Amino acid sequence: MELAERRRALGYSQEELAELLGVDRTTVGRWERGKVVPQPLQRRALAATLEVSLHELGILLTPPRVAGQETTGHKFSAPPSTGEPNDMIRREFLRVLTVSGALTALPVEEADALAEGVRRGMPADFARMNSHLWQVYRLARSKGSVYPVIRDQLTTLNDALADSHGDARPLLSAAADLFQLAGEVAFDGNRYTDAAASYSLAASVSKDAEAYDLWACALVRHAYVDMSEQRYHQAAQMLGAAERLAGRGDSDLSTRHWVASVQAEAYAGLGDLDACERAMDRAENVRDLPVDSVRGGWLRFDGARLAEERGSRYVRLGRLDLAENALKDALEQTALAYGQSYRRRGAVLTDLAAIGAKRRNAEQVVAYGREAIDLARSSGSGYVARRLRALCDEFGPLSRDHRVAELGAEIATLNTPRREG
Structure with a gap:
């Protein structure tokens, strides 16, 4: 079945997928052979893990002999490579998704427990804690350092959801908020599959929360x-x-x-x-x-970031004079904003180095590139390192300049998480 092809495309074994969903490996095998179909709550969790919609999951679960021509032409873009998923945070995500799906199906008259929780300020407390975590994430040099706190907050939120009934929208909003933050941490670490799964779950739970x-x-x-x-x-x-x-x-x-x-x-x-x-x-x-x-x-x-964003887009469009003016303004802003934004400043410096590469100006490439490397090393940001590696593709003939070649060698040694599809 196509379900097995999708699983393999994302780099999961049957055992790994079963562990993420909290089922036995033989259950996954029976799904893939068309012997049984997942239960409603399992379908939502399975769709989120495989990064497809419920409609697309239905197509994956349809045996080829039944689907006939309907399945032809339906393509799923598989990521070019996969990394090791963070099993713990995936399991926590799927627990919240399963619990939240059950909560939204409960009738309104069963809302007493949650209403009491709201009166105690629990959802508001979660919202305030999430806001604090975003602040910590924004100021942290190493974004990955925020992950253990996110995991603990997610576990606590799971417990609150499990004990609640009825209108769970305040807690669901808090969960969707937290999923987005976890996705940001994964994205900064080049874990694209984890990031996409986090954002998909955030969207799903946000929908339930209206x-x-x-x-x-x-x-x-x-x-x-x-x-x-x-x-x-x-x-x-x-x-x-x-x-x-x-x-x-x-x-x-x-x-x-x-x-x-x-x-x-x-x-x-x-x-x-x-x-x-x-x-x-x-x-x-x-x-x-x-x-x-x-x-x-x-x-x-x-x-606040419009100058650097406009500059970056002008670089991509080849409007170098417009880009340079905007980026130099942005460079002054990032030196002042939030004390020092390593990720933002590193991105601006990399764009300015890219302008130098397009102009075949080795001095500009090296001056801005070296400062960006220093920031990437200080922060451990996979995002800045990824931008720098893309910069190497712009070197062209400048690669023969020993200074640019040395810069490229330094970029290649940046110790950052492996990129994931």
Whole structure:
């Protein structure tokens, strides 16, 4: 069956998939042979783990002799490579998803226990703790250092969900918030499969919570995974869905402006300058919102990064003079913002080095590139290291310059997590 092909494409053995779902290996084998079908709650968890929709899972579970021609032409893009999944956090995610799915099916009259929890401030406490974790993540030099705290918070949230009944939307929103933060940690560490799974779960739980802004932000983050693999058409489609969701959300929040900003990046990847600039102009309107329009956690877009984002997109589009002016402004801002943002500053420096490479200016490449390497080493950021490795592809004839060659050798030795598909 196609279910087995999808499992193998993501790098799972039957034993590994069974462990993630909390079932026996023989159960997975029976699913794949078409002997039995997963139960409703198992289907949701299975779809999330395989990174497909419930509709797509139904196609995967359909034996070829029944599906006939209906299954032809239905393709799933498999990641080019896989890394070891973080089993513990995946299991916690799937526990929350299973529990939350059961909670949303309960009738309203069984809401007494959760209502008492709300009166005690439990959901609000989770929201405040999540907000604090986002702050810690933002300030941390090494993003991965936040992971153990996220795991502990997720375990505590699991216990609260398991003890609650009825309208679980406040706790579901807290769970979706936490999934997005875990996805950010995975993405920074180049664990793309884990990041995509986290964002998919965040979107699913946000939908159950009817939290449209939170849902839209999960799709935006998922689009970044696509763009990291240069799948710009897929990212643009994902962002179109996010734009529609943001339109149903809170107009006082900056969600729709963040969507527009990331749409500009997708358009730049597609080489569409006009669409990119229109999207950036929409993003600039964030400055007209009230000061409290930014939540500071899962929604952090306040326009402070627009200069570096515009510069990065101009680099991709080949508008080097426009890019350099914007990036130099951004470099001054990142030196002041939040004390020192290693990840942001490293990305700006790498873009400025890329401009030097396109201009065949070895001095500019080396000056900005070395500073970016220092930041990558100080922070352990896989994101900055990934950007630097992409910079090497721009060297071209400059690779014959011994200074540039030495820079490339240093980039190759950066000790960062292995990239995952």
